[in-house]
Amino acid sequence: xxxxxxxxxxxxxxxxxxxxxxxxxxxxxELAVVCDVRRERAQLLADQAGGVSWCTDYHELLDRADLDxxxxxxxxxxxxxxxIDFLTAGKPALDEKPLATSLEAGRKLAAEVERTxxxxxxxxxxxxxxxxxxxxxxxxxxxxxxxxxxxxYDERRDPGNPSHFARINGxxxxxxxxxxxxxxxxxYFTLWNPSPFVRVSAAATRTAADLLGPNAWSATLEAADxxxxxxxxTWLTPELPSSYMRIIGPRGxxxxxxxxxxxxxxxxGRAETVGFPRLAQNWKGQLDTFASAIDQGKxxxxxxxxxxxxxxxxxxxETAAASHQTVQI
Numbered sequence: 537x538x539x540x541x542x543x544x545x546x547x548x549x550x551x552x553x554x555x556x557x558x559x560x561x562x563x564x565x566e567l568a569v570v571c572d573v574r575r576e577r578a579q580l581l582a583d584q585a586g587g588v589s590w591c592t593d594y595h596e597l598l599d600r601a602d603l604d605x606x607x608x609x610x611x612x613x614x615x616x617x618x619x620i621d622f623l624t625a626g627k628p629a630l631d632e633k634p635l636a637t638s639l640e641a642g643r644k645l646a647a648e649v650e651r652t653x654x655x656x657x658x659x660x661x662x663x664x665x666x667x668x669x670x671x672x673x674x675x676x677x678x679x680x681x682x683x684x685x686x687x688x689y690d691e692r693r694d695p696g697n698p699s700h701f702a703r704i705n706g707x708x709x710x711x712x713x714x715x716x717x718x719x720x721x722x723x724y725f726t727l728w729n730p731s732p733f734v735r736v737s738a739a740a741t742r743t744a745a746d747l748l749g750p751n752a753w754s755a756t757l758e759a760a761d762x763x764x765x766x767x768x769x770t771w772l773t774p775e776l777p778s779s780y781m782r783i784i785g786p787r788g789x790x791x792x793x794x795x796x797x798x799x800x801x802x803x804x805g806r807a808e809t810v811g812f813p814r815l816a817q818n819w820k821g822q823l824d825t826f827a828s829a830i831d832q833g834k835x836x837x838x839x840x841x842x843x844x845x846x847x848x849x850x851x852x853x854e855t856a857a858a859s860h861q862t863v864q865i
Contacts, residue, residue, distance in 0.1 A: 634843070657829055732759065
């Protein structure tokens with residue numbers, strides 16, 4: 537099968553720890569060039585990738601005939617225009633979530649995907665996790681309408697790691713924890729229950745004065761089938777409880793501790809202790825899907841519409857928290 541030469545745009549932490557190792561190990565991709573406005577980061581990742589070429593201006597790459605596709609590991613305030621430029625140049629794009637920082641920008645990108653008929657896949661890497669797939673089967677057994685509860689407590693505040701604090705705190709300034717972190721569970725929830733969200737209520741707070749935005753969120757998303765997703769997200773606290781998932785429906789219930797990957801499944805009057813795969817970023821699965829999308833000339837999963845659906849939900853959470861009112865989607 538054809539091997540695709542790929543440009544990596546954005547050389548931050550997620551590129552260094554996730555994208556570069558997975559690209560170097562994948563049989564369908566060759567990392568040909570890395571790009572970042574920070575020269576030192578571009579040089580570092582180029583060296584880590586075995587001495588590939590690097591640049592500081594992605595515009596240099598748009599017309600290169602030896603590049604087949606682009607992977608964008610950029611903040612959402614920058615990624616929309618970069619993705620559009622690569623799509624206009626006829627190059628497929630795998631774009632880190634979230635889709636954008638606003639619905640207006642997200643719709644602009646969706647319109648360009650349609651106009652160019654380009655291959656666009658959003659980086660919802662957790663949707664390929666074995667745990668997410670297994671829970672989809674259990675969710676179907678439990679049935680609907682159901683109550684789904686997801687608590688994600690992440691990005692612990694470490695006084696000994698000021699660069700991590702500055703990076704995550706920067707997300708709170710330009711976007712929000714519910715959009716960055718919450719977009720993942722909102723996306724993979726649709727694999728458990730495809731019923732669209734219709735209403736959202738939410739509240740958010742800052743747990744420390746030096747945070748640039750709310751870091752603790754609680755949102756209630758109501759689906760058209762009367763199911764409810766209760767989503768709790770917390771970043772940058774010095775202590776973090778275990779993240780969890782729960783499903784309670786007409787034919788059973790599941791409670792799962794994500795730290796231990798152990799759960800209790802209640803069905804037919806019995807309680808069974810069950811071990812699960814850990815919730816993990818499946819980088820290979822994401823790249824497998826992207827390679828297939830390029831082969832077929834169209835993204836079939838993690839599409840721009842999936843990104844837009846998640847963005848609409850998280851933006852509704854932000855509006856609901858700011859207005860202290862229920863928001864229709």
